[in-house]
Amino acid sequence: MSVPQRRHGLVGGGHHRCRDGDGSGFCADDSASGRRHGLRPDRSGDDELACRPPPCSTCPPSSCHRPCWHRSWSTWAPAGSAGCAGCSPAGKPLTPQLRDAVHTTLPDAGLVHCYGPTEAGTVTDTVVARDSAATVPLGLPAGHFRLPVLDDELRIAPIGVPGEAYVGGTVGLAWGYWGAPGPTAERFVADPFGPAGGRLYRTGDLCSRHDGDVLRHLGRIDRQVKVRGIRVEPGEVEATLTRHPAVARCVVVPEGEPVRLIAFVVSTGPDDDGLGEAVLAHAEASLPAHLRPAAVVPVASVPTNVNGKVDRNMLLDLLRIHEARSASRDTAADDHEATVAGLYRTVLDRDRISMSDTFSRLGGDSVQAFRLLDLLDEQLSAAPDVATLLTGTVRDVAATLRSGPGRAGGSVEQPEGNVE
Numbered sequence: 263m264s265v266p267q268r269r270h271g272l273v274g275g276g277h278h279r280c281r282d283g284d285g286s287g288f289c290a291d292d293s294a295s296g297r298r299h300g301l302r303p304d305r306s307g308d309d310e311l312a313c314r315p316p317p318c319s320t321c322p323p324s325s326c327h328r329p330c331w332h333r334s335w336s337t338w339a340p341a342g343s344a345g346c347a348g349c350s351p352a353g354k355p356l357t358p359q360l361r362d363a364v365h366t367t368l369p370d371a372g373l374v375h376c377y378g379p380t381e382a383g384t385v386t387d388t389v390v391a392r393d394s395a396a397t398v399p400l401g402l403p404a405g406h407f408r409l410p411v412l413d414d415e416l417r418i419a420p421i422g423v424p425g426e427a428y429v430g431g432t433v434g435l436a437w438g439y440w441g442a443p444g445p446t447a448e449r450f451v452a453d454p455f456g457p458a459g460g461r462l463y464r465t466g467d468l469c470s471r472h473d474g475d476v477l478r479h480l481g482r483i484d485r486q487v488k489v490r491g492i493r494v495e496p497g498e499v500e501a502t503l504t505r506h507p508a509v510a511r512c513v514v515v516p517e518g519e520p521v522r523l524i525a526f527v528v529s530t531g532p533d534d535d536g537l538g539e540a541v542l543a544h545a546e547a548s549l550p551a552h553l554r555p556a557a558v559v560p561v562a563s564v565p566t567n568v569n570g571k572v573d574r575n576m577l578l579d580l581l582r583i584h585e586a587r588s589a590s591r592d593t594a595a596d597d598h599e600a601t602v603a604g605l606y607r608t609v610l611d612r613d614r615i616s617m618s619d620t621f622s623r624l625g626g627d628s629v630q631a632f633r634l635l636d637l638l639d640e641q642l643s644a645a646p647d648v649a650t651l652l653t654g655t656v657r658d659v660a661a662t663l664r665s666g667p668g669r670a671g672g673s674v675e676q677p678e679g680n681v682e
Contacts, residue, residue, distance in 0.1 A: 355398075355479050356375045356390070356398045357398065357511060358394075358395065358397065358398060358504075358510075359510055359511060361373060361390055361398050362394075365392050372389055373389070373390040374387050374388065374389055374390070375387070375388045375389075375390050375398060375399075375400065375401060377400045377401075377479070378429070379429065379463065379465050381429070381435065381436040381449070381463050382407065382429045382431070382434055382435045382436065382463060383434055384404070385403050385404065385407045385409060385429055386400050386401045386402060386403050386404065386409070386477075387401075387404070388400065388401025388402065397478055397501060397504065397505075399472070399476045399477060399478050400469065400476070400477040400478065400479055401476060401477070402474075402475060402476065402477075403429075404434075406431050406432070406433040406434055407429060407430070407431040407434060407435070408429070408430040408431055408455075408456075409427055409428070409429060409430075409477060410427075410428050410430065410455065410462070411424075411425040411426070411427055411428075411469050411470065411471050411477065412425050412426055412428055413425050413426075416451070416454055419470070419471065421471055421472065421473070422470055422471070422472060423470060424468050424469070424470045424480055424495060424498050425468070425469065425470070426464060426465065426466065426467065426468065426469070426483055427465045427467045427468075427469040427477065428451075428462040428463060428464055428465065429462065429463040429465060430453050430455070430456055430460065430461070430462045430463070432457075432460070435461070435463060436450075436463070437450070437461065438450050448464075449463060449464050450462070450463055450464075451464060466482055466483045466484055467479060467481075467482060467483065468480040468481045468482065468483050468495050468497050468498065478501070479497075480495065480497040480498050480500075480501045481495060481496060481497015481498070481500060481501075482497065483495070485497060487516040487521055488521065489516075489520075489521050489522070489523060489552050489553075490520065490552055490627055492552045494523065494552060494553060496514040496515070496516065496523065497514075498553065499514045499523060499525065499545075499549065499553050499555065500512045500513065500514050500525075502545070502548050502549055502553075503525055503527065503541055503544065503545060503555075503558075505544075505548075506540065506541055506544045507530070508529060508530055508531070508537055508540060508541075509527045509528070509529070509530065509537075509541060510527075510528045510529060510530040511527070511528040511564055512525055512526065512527045512528070513525070513526045513564050513572055513577065514526075514555060515574050515577055515578065517578060517581065518625055520625055520626075520627050520630075521625070522555075522556035522557075522623075522624070522625030523553075523554070523555045523556055524555060524556060524557050524558075524559060524577075524578075524581055525541065525545075525555035525557070525558045525559070526558075526559050526560075526561050526564065526577050526580070526581075527541055527558055527559070527560055527561070528560075528561060528562070528563060528564060529560060534560035537558070537560045538557075538558040538559065538560055539558075541555075541558045542554075542555070542558050542623075545558075551622070556622075556623040556624060556625050557581070557584070557585075557623060559577075559580060559581055559584045561577075561580055564577075565577065565580075585614055585616070586614060588616040588618070588619075593617065594617060595617075595657075598660055598663075598664065599617060599656070599657060599660045601641065601642070602638070602642075602656060602659060602660040602663065603615050603617065603656055603660075605634060605637045605638060605641065606619075606621070606624070606634065606656055608637070609626070609630050609633050609634045609637065610624050610625065610626055610630060612624065615656060616656070617655065617656045617657040617660075618655050618656070618657065619655060619656055620652075620653060620654060620655050620656075621634070621651055621652050621653075621654075621659075622652050622653065626652075631648070631651060631652065634651065635648075635651065638659075638663065642663050644663045645663070646659050646662045646663060647662075650662055
């Protein structure tokens, strides 16, 4: 976190309570360290250091998700919650789960969402409303900053259309990196909307602007991947799936070659039965074909590494476990279905395939579709029509081939969007 993000409470005579990066303890392990960090220690026992609740607290949201964080805050209640006037998570996006946890644990404290890169400090500091919205907005920039959302041609993105957030301003924004002209030229660009000589800083954050010029954070630009030749922002998919009322949190991870999107979702309730099917239906109703996840995997929580970042390797391990369970529950009913499933595995290079999978959800492209049609025609002397192959389950395709309809006419449909 930056110094400006910590100064607000100190200006009013308060002090801060800080967490270390892994959320396992306080930055202050002794009284001297506590005094350096603005903590006021009291000895309540020979070997115990107790800290009085601060009027203001700043902490990384990644540590706030950990159980020890909630325990440390709850130990102050009821007197502690009344003594804390404000909490400002910084350093990572503020999730709806953290917002709700703070409002529940500290009902009398205000929650301030601080956003801004190191190159500019705090650009927005918006008080978070006590509501149940699916996303937490970044809010509006401070008066001396501008926060335009631009497309690849540095044009203003329309309302609701994702683009990259840029920071502009004459006060508070760095001019570059000392002794590093290359990175400076890459991240600091000429400001087409400001005074001569002005610069904009490229944050690398994918955002969209909504009514009242309020910004919403959708993820990082550097997570961009190509699915069937179309550029895809996983953050945009995550933001859409999180709007489903049964989804508390969502992480979308690219997997395989050709790339397919896998959504990992945490349920808002104790039971996740039927959650995957419900989220897939929500995706089909809300997203174009190339943005829809190939699979939705319910998880109890999103695994993180020691730095508090999402552990994508562990998520992919959970995917393999999920696929193995699905394949074991929905196996081929006879030799005919087994033959069709085997051809799917050959073409798509998959170890396991559930009979309820579809060609599109398995990540198949148009080239593979033609190859699969040829193999089905060669080995079974029949091939489904293109629509059935792309959208029907493996079992549906096998049932179609039992009657031997022959190859239907038509061409393989291309995914929606501009293909590069």
